[in-house]
Amino acid sequence: MARPFEKLPAGAKNHLEAMAANGLLSESAAATALGMPLDQLRKVITEHKPSKEIWENALAVERDQLLSALYARAMEGDTKANQTLLAVRHGMSEKQPRGSSERVSVVFNLPAALDPAEYMKAVRVEQEKLTNGSE
Template sequence: MARPYTSLPAGAKNHLEAMAANGMLSESKAATALGMPIDQFKRVIADDAASKQIWENALSIEKDELLGKLWSLADGGDRQAATTLLAVRHGLTEKQPTGGGGGVTVNFTLPAALDPSEYMKTVQSAQKALPDGGANE
């Protein structure tokens, strides 16, 4: 049985970046292209910092390629592509046109209910405080 991989094989960086630029990047395709079992590929990416960096760089290239294609569609008048770009890049959606989702919130804090006798004392005190003693009502 072959010894388990501890890092990506030589040439993996160039190979993964080329796959990303051509839109063929996935864990299973990358593992197959590098001659590694998928479980070992995933373990190497998780455990080896240099391999993880190579994989993340390849994913960044793929993301840039996809965003470029989406931009071209949006620039050509594709409404859905433009909507997707606004949502992904700027957090705007049709449901939240303001973007931040931080709309206005108003809170009312009401005092606890008074028992009827306490309420009457409050009303009577307020009437006495009026200049004419509350007689105009």
């Protein structure tokens, strides 16, 4: 039985980035291309920091390719591509209210719940105050 992988094999960086550039990057395709079982690929890119960085860089190549394609469509006049780029890259949307971009935020901090014995004690104290105050 072969030893489990502890990191990505040699050459994985170039291979994964090439896959990403060609739109072929997925965990299962990467595992097959690198000769690794899928579960071991997932474990390696989760637990081994340099391997995780290689995987994230490959995903960044794919993201850049997709954004480039979307940008080309937007420049050709595709309004949906324009809207998507404005929302994704610049945080702009036609759904945002016009005017001030500052929003009001209200936070309520509630005390921790009392255990039943403490609650009953607090109720009794309040009842005694009411009873003694009404005499």
